[in-house]
Amino acid sequence: MxxxxxxxxxxxxxxxxxxxxxxxxxxQNYFADNTSRAAQFSIAWDSFFLDYSKNHIDKDIQSALLGxxxxxxxxxxxxAYFSGEIINQTEGRAVLHTALRxxxxxxxxxxxxxxxxxxxxxxxxxxxxxxxxxxxxxxSSTEQAFTDVVNIGIGGSDLGPAMITEAxxxxxxxxxxxxxxxxxxxxxxxxxxxxxxxTTLFVVVSKTFGTxxxxxxxxxxxxxxxxxxxxxxxxxxxxxVSTNFAAINAFGIQSKNVxxxxxxxxxxxxxxxxxxxxxxxxxxxxxxxALLDGANDMDEHFAMTPFEKNIPVIxxxxxxxxxxxxxxxxxxxIPYTQYLNRLPAYLQQGIMESNGKSIxxxxxxxxxxxxxxxxxxxxxxxxHAFFQLLHxxxxxxxxxxxxxxxxxxGNKGHHDKLMANFFAQTEALMKGKTESQVRKELTxxxxxxxxxxxxxxxxxxxxxKPTTTLLMHKLTPKTLGALVxxxxxxxxxxxxxxxxxxxxxxxxxxxxxxxxxxxxxxxNPGQVKHDGSTAxxxxxxxx
Ligand code: F6P
Numbered sequence: 001m002x003x004x005x006x007x008x009x010x011x012x013x014x015x016x017x018x019x020x021x022x023x024x025x026x027x028q029n030y031f032a033d034n035t036s037r038a039a040q041f042s043i044a045w046d047s048f049f050l051d052y053s054k055n056h057i058d059k060d061i062q063s064a065l066l067g068x069x070x071x072x073x074x075x076x077x078x079x080a081y082f083s084g085e086i087i088n089q090t091e092g093r094a095v096l097h098t099a100l101r102x103x104x105x106x107x108x109x110x111x112x113x114x115x116x117x118x119x120x121x122x123x124x125x126x127x128x129x130x131x132x133x134x135x136x137x138x139x140s141s142t143e144q145a146f147t148d149v150v151n152i153g154i155g156g157s158d159l160g161p162a163m164i165t166e167a168x169x170x171x172x173x174x175x176x177x178x179x180x181x182x183x184x185x186x187x188x189x190x191x192x193x194x195x196x197x198x199t200t201l202f203v204v205v206s207k208t209f210g211t212x213x214x215x216x217x218x219x220x221x222x223x224x225x226x227x228x229x230x231x232x233x234x235x236x237x238x239x240x241v242s243t244n245f246a247a248i249n250a251f252g253i254q255s256k257n258v259x260x261x262x263x264x265x266x267x268x269x270x271x272x273x274x275x276x277x278x279x280x281x282x283x284x285x286x287x288x289x290a291l292l293d294g295a296n297d298m299d300e301h302f303a304m305t306p307f308e309k310n311i312p313v314i315x316x317x318x319x320x321x322x323x324x325x326x327x328x329x330x331x332x333x334i335p336y337t338q339y340l341n342r343l344p345a346y347l348q349q350g351i352m353e354s355n356g357k358s359i360x361x362x363x364x365x366x367x368x369x370x371x372x373x374x375x376x377x378x379x380x381x382x383x384h385a386f387f388q389l390l391h392x393x394x395x396x397x398x399x400x401x402x403x404x405x406x407x408x409x410g411n412k413g414h415h416d417k418l419m420a421n422f423f424a425q426t427e428a429l430m431k432g433k434t435e436s437q438v439r440k441e442l443t444x445x446x447x448x449x450x451x452x453x454x455x456x457x458x459x460x461x462x463x464x465k466p467t468t469t470l471l472m473h474k475l476t477p478k479t480l481g482a483l484v485x486x487x488x489x490x491x492x493x494x495x496x497x498x499x500x501x502x503x504x505x506x507x508x509x510x511x512x513x514x515x516x517x518x519x520x521x522x523x524n525p526g527q528v529k530h531d532g533s534t535a536x537x538x539x540x541x542x543x
Contacts, residue, residue: 003361006072007360012071013065027463045309048470057321073496084109090506091503096115097265098296099115101272101295102296104120110264122260123292126276134174134284147176147196148196148199149278150180150201152202152205154211154214155268156268157270157275167475170409173282176194181217183217201281202221202237203241205240206242209243239257239277241261241274241275272295276291291481294480312486316494320497323369323372330374335402336401336422337475340378347376355500356507366498383425391432391461399465399468401469402472434460441459442459521538522538
């Protein structure tokens with residue numbers, strides 16, 4: 001079954017939403033008009049509490065958005081997504097990151113074959129290997145226990161495991177896990193500076209095993225290791241995660257040290273596969289399994305729950321509302337925990353590589369906005385950086401606030417301060433500060449009248465800025481798995497509504513092609529005719 005190809009702008013709901021967008025109300029008015037608004041626009045699920053009442057919606061808007069989801073065929077699309085249909089049509093592949101965390105007795109078929117037994121075989125291999133490295137049973141070429149792990153990979157082969165490793169730092173064991181991604185030689189050397197070749201394990205992660213950055217870095221590291229310990233050490237110090245066994249073999253990694261992945265998992269959704277090996281090494285296989293279980297819980301919620309109580313569906317429809325009807329270009333994600341420092345970067349690949357498309361599923365240019373820009377930074381740090389623009393700037397930027405009721409280390413005093421900021425900011429963004437409030441405050445400061453009048457306009461906050469709050473109990477591997485899966489499903493729903501293919505990424509190819517042309521050109525000058533600007537810059541680089 002293919003995904004439906006409905007142009008969303010041709011639906012009745014789209015027309016309705018266009019009308020509704022012309023009747024704006026303020027958030028404060030919405031609350032004043034409906035005393036049960038907070039409860040009506042909230043969803044409690046597992047340890048999640050989603051309060052989306054501080055958004056520019058009401059019952060009519062919500063039901064038109066849900067109508068849109070129905071009219072574009074979300075129900076059938078959701079079935080196709082979970083059942084291994086070839087929904088990544090332009091690459092001819094199924095999209096089955098959900099199968100990677102399915103229950104062992106699940107039956108999920110790709111071309112007639114149940115893929116779950118193979119998934120569990122790889123999971124068992126990850127578990128055994130991670131335990132052997134963590135306990136020191138698996139030794140280096142010098143018969144020592146490994147102390148460090150370096151993940152060599154980029155994009156989905158870096159961002160997922162790096163984000164998870166940082167997010168679950170509280171659950172970490174003694175292994176120092178590093179992430180080498182950029183082809184920047186300085187980045188490579190700074191990591192190598194920190195590790196001892198005799199006790200370092202290198203995990204080369206590349207779905208294709210052909211990515212320029214990863215292969216360059218892996219070869220540099222291989223040479224470094226060979227210089228230090230001899231060529232024979234490579235087999236003890238390198239393992240690989242990939243679909244490309246021939247290339248792994250050519251690189252010199254033995255097949256027993258290969259962790260396979262499948263072409264039906266996209267790079268940016270692959271952390272649940274063997275791509276998560278470095279994270280499993282960092283936090284131990286039990287925590288990695290709990291992460292997968294949490295994601296599976298969210299999969300079940302997304303697959304079974306009616307749209308109006310379905311967290312990813314509601315979040316995606318809010319994005320559609322802001323993006324297509326209220327003119328928002330971006331969305332900001334602000335986690336109030338330092339552990340989720342890398343979540344915005346991770347989501348940038350997930351969201352923008354998936355939905356940054358302008359051709360619809362029928363192959364025509366779209367006439368409406370698709371993928372929004374995603375950005376963010378932890379709170380409270382970001383309050384002292386970009387919040388000025390959220391409070392008093394000219395842009396409409398819907399914000400996701402992510403927080404936890406409990407801190408991991410206790411420190412109640414700190415946590416109360418952190419969370420007081422978390423709650424205060426969403427309230428301040430909504431309520432703002434009126435002219436009369438500003439005047440009153442300044443008057444109490446005993447300032448002279450002229451100075452007060454001069455200052456008043458600058459101190460007004462218009463408020464009415466939308467926020468969605470996700471409050472969870474505690475940051476555990478399980479909660480994190482559910483949180484990441486929530487965003488994955490949000491991406492899927494948006495793609496279905498926008499009638500685009502979310503699971504290819506042709507847009508990254510052109511830059512790669514021109515890079516290889518320019519690299520050749522650096523060694524054979526004058527072979528290619530460049531535009532004036534590029535030619536001038538290249539000449540400067542050579543000189
Ligand atoms: O260039 C984009 C991309 O293809 C991503 O989609 C992917 O996550 C990344 O490169 C790395 O690819 P690979 O795992 O094949 O090295």
